[in-house]
Amino acid sequence: MKRFALTGASGYIAPRHLKAIKDTGNVLTAALDPFDSVGILDSYFPAAEFFTQPELFERYLYEQARSGERTDYLSICSPNYLHDAHIRMALRAGSDALCEKPIVLNPEDILSLKDLEAETGQRVWTILQLRTHAALLKLKQRLDEENSSQQRDVDLTYVTGRGTWYQRSWKGRTELSGGLATNIGVHFFDMLSWLFGETRYLEVHRRSDTECAGYLELERARVRWFLSVNAEDVPETLRAKGQRTYRSITLDGQEIEFSEGFTDLHTAVYRRTLEGNGFSLDDTYEAIRTVAAIRQADITSAGTRHPFLVR
Template sequence: MKNFALIGAAGYIAPRHMKAIKETGNQLSVAYDINDSVGIIDSISPESEFFTEFERFQEHAWRLNRAQKTKLDYVSVCTPNHLHHAHIAAGLRLGCDVICEKPLVPTLEILNELRTIEKETGKKVYNILQLRHHQAILDLKKEVDAAPKGKKFDVDLTYITSRGKWYLESWKGDPRKSFGVATNIGVHFFDMLHFIFGNLEKNELHYSDELKAAGYLEYEKARVPWFLSIDANDLPDSVIGKQTTYRSISANGKQIEFSAGFTDLHTISYQEVLAGRGYGIDDAEHCIKTVEHIRDGKTVQASENHAHPFLAKLL
């Protein structure tokens, strides 16, 4: 049984990590968050220590590390995006391997800093890239891998997840903290595209504001117009009044259905990490490079073949 600490226990994604720790037969020893709305711990690991001040959390972790029985093995990081680097570094320096939500960090420069800290501590960083474990994605990858050499799939990526006015008031609406909508809601899709279709060859940004972004990605084996939005006004007429989220990925006109099957992906990710097969810094590098380019790049006019169908109503 491994001992875990969790940083960011009050966040949206934290319960999936708590559940994964429990379902893999391990123990959540201590958790931390500046927010004390963490009642979910009672149903998962009621004996866990909890702190709302990082200094007290860190001091408790050092005390745990004095004895082999209580020594922390892993730190799970579920904090806002801009804090990932600092909390990963703290976990590594506690002598723990670290499991972190995506985006791991915002830039390749900071990613290389994590590489340095890995070497200094002898510990390892793992990134949750759960779509790589989804069966529908694995099936598509198998189909793509079997395709003739040189074949490129025509892929369309659309993801609209309606958010209320709270979103822009939260850290997610602050580009200094979330790194913008394309990074915050798109990074795992961009990782998925790389996982299936190979290295990125072209990256165009066609539109970007605080609510949505659109562009074009071309991989070794795919051409991908993409559209990401948190604006309910972008929902297609076919779903308005029925659902607040619209997710669509098609390859050569065939819809890839992966709305189901998300429930256990964090647990599978933890199982892979514990078995020594987790995704590390090198695996995360490609999608970090992709979103860094999108975030820093200038918009260009889309050619007819590269434009996402939803782009026309924005221009």
């Protein structure tokens, strides 16, 4: 049984981590969050210590390590801008870090964390759950077997309607979240790099508080992409039925179907990590490099535009 601690206990994604810790037969000993609405802990680990102050939480990690009850993993579910600091807290306390995506906001931060891994002897792992999805694993196997340098045509569309709270929270502030491409798109950009290779060229055609769109050329794919938190971008026929989310990825005009099978992906990532086969800093580097470049790129009206931009 491994000992886990967790940051960001009141957040949206924390229950998936709590479930994964329990489902893999491990224990949560402590949690941190500045907000104290964390009754969810009672459903999984009611005996876990709880802290609202990071200084006291960090002291707890050090004291546990000195007493011989070291925390094996710190699961990091806190806001994006805190990931780097919480990873460093974990490694310096003698724990591995298992961090939600985006693992950090900038690629140079990954290089710095690799240095800290070498210094402390601990590891940094991340959650790239789409890489464990059965349908996508099957697609990757097919693409790898084809071993073709042929350029494929991909359209990525993801709309997830959010209320006014989104822009008033840290998620709506680019300096804290990294912007839309980072906050809601990073796992898709990771999936694309995993399937089709490194980004060779990119254009950004729109970048606002609610929409971001552009074009990528990867080693083996040309990608038109559109991301939005504006429910008005859901296709009208679906919006009329009350649908506020729309996801579509096509490969050479054919839909990639992976709408099912999401239930236990975090648990699958935890199992891989516990087996020593988790997703590393190197695995996530390309996606972070891409979303950082999208954040910094100039907006252009030229180039290959996503169909949603010309409706």
